[in-house]
Amino acid sequence: MLVLQNLSNALILACTYILMAAGLTMVYGVLKVLHIAHASVYTVGAFVGVLAFSRVGNFWVALAIAMLVSGVFGVLIYRSTYFYLLNSPRTVPLIASVGMFVMFTDLLQKPFLMGAYQRAFPAGGAGLPAIKTALFSFTPKQVLILLVAIILLAIVYLILTRTKLGLSWQAASMDREMASAVGINLNQSIAANFFLGSALAGAAGVLVGVYNNSVFATMGDLPSYKAFIIIVLGGMGSLPGAILASLILAIVENFLVASIGYVLPRDSIAFLVLILMLMFRPNGLLGRE
Amino acid sequence: MASGYLLTILIFTTMYISLALSLNILTGYAGQVSLGHAAFLGIGAYTSAVLSVRYEAPFWLAFLVAIILTGLIGTFLGLPSLRVRHDFLVLATMGINFVVVSVFKYVDFFGGAMGLVNIPAPTLFGITFRGGIPYLLLTTAYALFTLLICWYISKTWSGLAFQTIRNDEDASASLGVNPARYKIYAFGISAALAGGVGSLYAHFLGSVFPDNFVFVESIGMLSMVIFGGIGTLRGPIVGAILLRLIPELLRFIQDYRFTFYGASLVLMMLFQPMGLLGNESWVWRQITRWLRTAPQSRKEATQ
Numbered sequence: 343m344l345v346l347q348n349l350s351n352a353l354i355l356a357c358t359y360i361l362m363a364a365g366l367t368m369v370y371g372v373l374k375v376l377h378i379a380h381a382s383v384y385t386v387g388a389f390v391g392v393l394a395f396s397r398v399g400n401f402w403v404a405l406a407i408a409m410l411v412s413g414v415f416g417v418l419i420y421r422s423t424y425f426y427l428l429n430s431p432r433t434v435p436l437i438a439s440v441g442m443f444v445m446f447t448d449l450l451q452k453p454f455l456m457g458a459y460q461r462a463f464p465a466g467g468a469g470l471p472a473i474k475t476a477l478f479s480f481t482p483k484q485v486l487i488l489l490v491a492i493i494l495l496a497i498v499y500l501i502l503t504r505t506k507l508g509l510s511w512q513a514a515s516m517d518r519e520m521a522s523a524v525g526i527n528l529n530q531s532i533a534a535n536f537f538l539g540s541a542l543a544g545a546a547g548v549l550v551g552v553y554n555n556s557v558f559a560t561m562g563d564l565p566s567y568k569a570f571i572i573i574v575l576g577g578m579g580s581l582p583g584a585i586l587a588s589l590i591l592a593i594v595e596n597f598l599v600a601s602i603g604y605v606l607p608r609d610s611i612a613f614l615v616l617i618l619m620l621m622f623r624p625n626g627l628l629g630r631e
Numbered sequence: 632m633a634s635g636y637l638l639t640i641l642i643f644t645t646m647y648i649s650l651a652l653s654l655n656i657l658t659g660y661a662g663q664v665s666l667g668h669a670a671f672l673g674i675g676a677y678t679s680a681v682l683s684v685r686y687e688a689p690f691w692l693a694f695l696v697a698i699i700l701t702g703l704i705g706t707f708l709g710l711p712s713l714r715v716r717h718d719f720l721v722l723a724t725m726g727i728n729f730v731v732v733s734v735f736k737y738v739d740f741f742g743g744a745m746g747l748v749n750i751p752a753p754t755l756f757g758i759t760f761r762g763g764i765p766y767l768l769l770t771t772a773y774a775l776f777t778l779l780i781c782w783y784i785s786k787t788w789s790g791l792a793f794q795t796i797r798n799d800e801d802a803s804a805s806l807g808v809n810p811a812r813y814k815i816y817a818f819g820i821s822a823a824l825a826g827g828v829g830s831l832y833a834h835f836l837g838s839v840f841p842d843n844f845v846f847v848e849s850i851g852m853l854s855m856v857i858f859g860g861i862g863t864l865r866g867p868i869v870g871a872i873l874l875r876l877i878p879e880l881l882r883f884i885q886d887y888r889f890t891f892y893g894a895s896l897v898l899m900m901l902f903q904p905m906g907l908l909g910n911e912s913w914v915w916r917q918i919t920r921w922l923r924t925a926p927q928s929r930k931e932a933t934q
Contacts, residue, residue, distance in 0.1 A: 376718040426901055433664050434904050436718055437857060440666065441896025444850050448889035567729070570722050610733040613726035620723045621714050 348596050350478040356592035357491035361546035362565050363572040363584040364498060365539030371515040371579035372535050378439040379419055380543055381566030382446035387412035387544025388551040388561060389456055392463045401465040408548045409541040416540025417533050450559040460558040463551040487549045494545055511535055515579060571616040638767055642835060644875045645770040646828050649777040651855040651867035653824035656781060659862035660790060661817035662797025663712055667724035668852045670731040671822040673844030675701045675829020677735060680747040680839045690753035690834060697830035698823050705822020712814050728846045735841040746840035753834045770831055777824050781864055793817060847889065854892045858899055860906030869908055
């Protein structure tokens with residue numbers, strides 16, 4: 343019983359990890375840049391979501407606005423920095439990304455943006471019903487996360503496999519120069535990639551904000567580091583790998599915390615996994631080779 | 632008090648010069664970008680703090696043990712660099728920083744989130760001092776020591792070995808440089824030097840807290856190296872001085888210190904990836920050109 347309930351809790355946690363990691367792994371696939379500033383996109387998404395929700399009062403409208411704004415924010419990040427650094431050594435865009443992350447985190451904490459306090463995000467389960475069975479149960483909030491994550495992932499899956507845009511990302515991830523030589527508009531393609539990935543991160547921010555009923559300026563830090571761990575675990579640039587890794591990490595975290603309690607905080611489990619993984623299986627669980 | 636304030640700023644600046652120089656050995660010379668340098672500062676600080684608070688060790692002993700122990704731990708933590716490169720290594724060093732900080736935070740021996748307090752002021756040659764000009768002399772001496780080591784490395788064969796690893800690891804192996812061994816050296820030396828700063832840091836503040844050594848601090852140190860000019864001796868020094876002093880001098884930046892650090896990193900990467908005084912940077916080209924032409928024009932003027 344308890345095992346199943348733990349599993350279903352892990353599934354919800356995994357859903358938020360997946361949404362966060364999907365954007366990162368998409369960006370990594372095309373640009374080969376570790377987009378550390380992704381954390382800021384997540385926080386901005388949650389922040390915009392909370393503001394929109396307090397004005398409109400409808401969760402779905404707030405979610406749409408938050409995804410739109412964080413998507414645009416992601417495209418702006420791309421156009422203002424990475425765009426100019428595509429042909430530099432790999433550490434250059436990476437350091438720029440670290441710089442943006444520090445800058446945005448600091449700015450978001452200022453009183454004219456989010457301030458240093460937590461805001462409530464009282465959207466509840468957006469009117470969804472709870473699911474109760476004999477073996478496990480989901481609260482309305484959990485149903486909401488599950489539903490949104492499944493819809494969004496289905497959309498991403500369709501875009502990746504059924505559209506020219508998805509094909510162009512695949513081409514760009516294999517060889518950027520060749521892709522542009524065969525007539526792919528790289529700029530548009532990468533910008534669209536950033537838009538989608540950032541919108542997913544924004545959605546993750548909103549969902550976590552609703553789930554914990556709190557939104558604050560540094561909420562993106564830990565999830566984004568974990569998203570890195572997930573994309574390393576899953577093999578950089580591999581979406582199925584990221585999904586599998588999210589599930590594994592969420593399950594391991596849930597069960598370790600449930601069974602042995604806080605020997606180390608659950609967050610450092612993830613980092614130990616990361617370091618071991620990098621040392622012994624640098625290509626990830628589902629990476630090539 | 633004004634002079635006390637100034638002294639504190641100067642002491643911190645000299646400590647950060649040592650930190651930036653030590654990080655530069657790893658990141659500038661050997662090309663291993665690290666986002667975990669604050670972890671080594673922390674290990675040094677906690678070693679020194681534990682020894683003096685729990686075992687009442689004299690300052691010089693705690694200081695030496697901090698350097699040696701941090702160097703050994705750094706050597707060990709450098710092992711992931713043998714397997715992973717570039718951005719993956721950055722992730723690994725970031726992870727190391729998190730794990731080290733959470734060990735400080737959750738292991739009671741290290742005082743937990745409340746940190747370790749009442750670290751005694753250092754005593755050297757029978758003189759006890761905390762802060763003030765003697766401490767500034769101590770940190771300055773340490774910065775000079777770090778500079779000397781960096782200079783020595785850059786002039787010797789191991790400096791060249793680091794350079795080949797930075798430029799092309801596979802090619803360096805074919806030239807008879809063992810990349811694994813030199814990467815580990817770089818990690819060890821860099822960590823040991825940072826550990827020494829950690830000891831000075833702990834004894835200056837009199838207390839250490841896990842939050843002093845978080846990931847953002849590592850970013851600050853990396854900013855100094857990159858802002859000044861990566862891989863040079865002058866770069867990290869100038870970077871540390873500018874990035875420490877500008878926020879102190881311009882009050883309105885003080886509240887936006889990390890915005891300023893972040894923005895300087897982004898702008899540097901966009902416009903001057905070699906840093907302000909790096910070998911190919913605009914400012915450095917102007918300076919060297921001026922130095923080259925100046926003696927000639929002076930000669931012409933006297934003729």
